[in-house]
Amino acid sequence: MHDELIESYSLTDRVAVVTGAGSGLGREVARTLAQAGATPVLCDIDEAGLAETARLVGEAGQTAILFPADVSKRAQVESLADRAAAVNGRVAIWVNAAGIIVNRPILDAVEEEVDRMLSVNLNGVYWGCVAAGRVMRQAGAGSIVNFSSSGADSAVPGLSLYGITKAGVNMLTRSAAKEFGPYGIRVNAVAPGWVETPMGTHGFKDETGAIDPVKREEGVRLPAQASPLGIVGTPRDIALAVLYLAADASRFVTGQVLRVNGGVSMP
Numbered sequence: 001m002h003d004e005l006i007e008s009y010s011l012t013d014r015v016a017v018v019t020g021a022g023s024g025l026g027r028e029v030a031r032t033l034a035q036a037g038a039t040p041v042l043c044d045i046d047e048a049g050l051a052e053t054a055r056l057v058g059e060a061g062q063t064a065i066l067f068p069a070d071v072s073k074r075a076q077v078e079s080l081a082d083r084a085a086a087v088n089g090r091v092a093i094w095v096n097a098a099g100i101i102v103n104r105p106i107l108d109a110v111e112e113e114v115d116r117m118l119s120v121n122l123n124g125v126y127w128g129c130v131a132a133g134r135v136m137r138q139a140g141a142g143s144i145v146n147f148s149s150s151g152a153d154s155a156v157p158g159l160s161l162y163g164i165t166k167a168g169v170n171m172l173t174r175s176a177a178k179e180f181g182p183y184g185i186r187v188n189a190v191a192p193g194w195v196e197t198p199m200g201t202h203g204f205k206d207e208t209g210a211i212d213p214v215k216r217e218e219g220v221r222l223p224a225q226a227s228p229l230g231i232v233g234t235p236r237d238i239a240l241a242v243l244y245l246a247a248d249a250s251r252f253v254t255g256q257v258l259r260v261n262g263g264v265s266m267p
Helices: 003-009 024-035 047-059 074-088 111-139 160-183 213-226 235-246
Strands: 015-019 039-044 065-068 093-096 142-147 185-192 257-260
Touching: 015 024, 015 074, 015 111, 024 039, 024 047, 024 093, 024 235, 039 047, 039 074, 047 065, 065 074, 074 111, 093 111, 093 235, 111 142, 111 160, 111 185, 142 160, 142 235, 160 185, 185 235, 235 257
Parallel strands: 015 039, 015 093, 039 065, 093 142, 142 185, 185 257
Antiparallel strands: none
């Protein structure tokens, strides 16, 4: 491959913060960015999950810095930013991948679930943008990638609150792109379609908490049928989209929501 093309996707010597890195898409994003040369600073409330992600990052040839934290707490996110900036004086990439999901009809709303969903999925991304913007402004450059979802475009019974938070992420992404652009900071989002991760398979579990193979088969078949391509995505598909938005290859891209969903949603 031509050296110039490789350079467009290289993240060598760049510090990359990834929240929600303890499992699922956040873990795969961390591994992929490390393969591109980044030094990952990994955040999650799941310390055991972070340790496993760090092992995978090590296999990619990089040493991860672990920072257990709750992204819904501004002070903890600000501390994460300071720790990341201390690595080499700047943070080049910040990926807000932390998120949770609750399947509950609107009329059965539980206040604690509503508060937690808003705190993690929306407030957590907001505080991530605030902290990333603060440290990136000092360097005059940076790329922030927020995690949205196809749920921001399509209403699904039981997932109203999840969709609301992700629609909010889309508007936050556009607003931050406008405000941060003069500082050389790009802000974009990825909106995955259905992908088989612990979050994606939450609805396939039986009463014991194990994955029901019949539910799983049906759950995979339906989104595949909804795609013009006839397939579902993998965590790697999403991580490669994040790599594009993080790297210089997308230097002219900001304020965009990249829908990596197999064509299921085309707003």
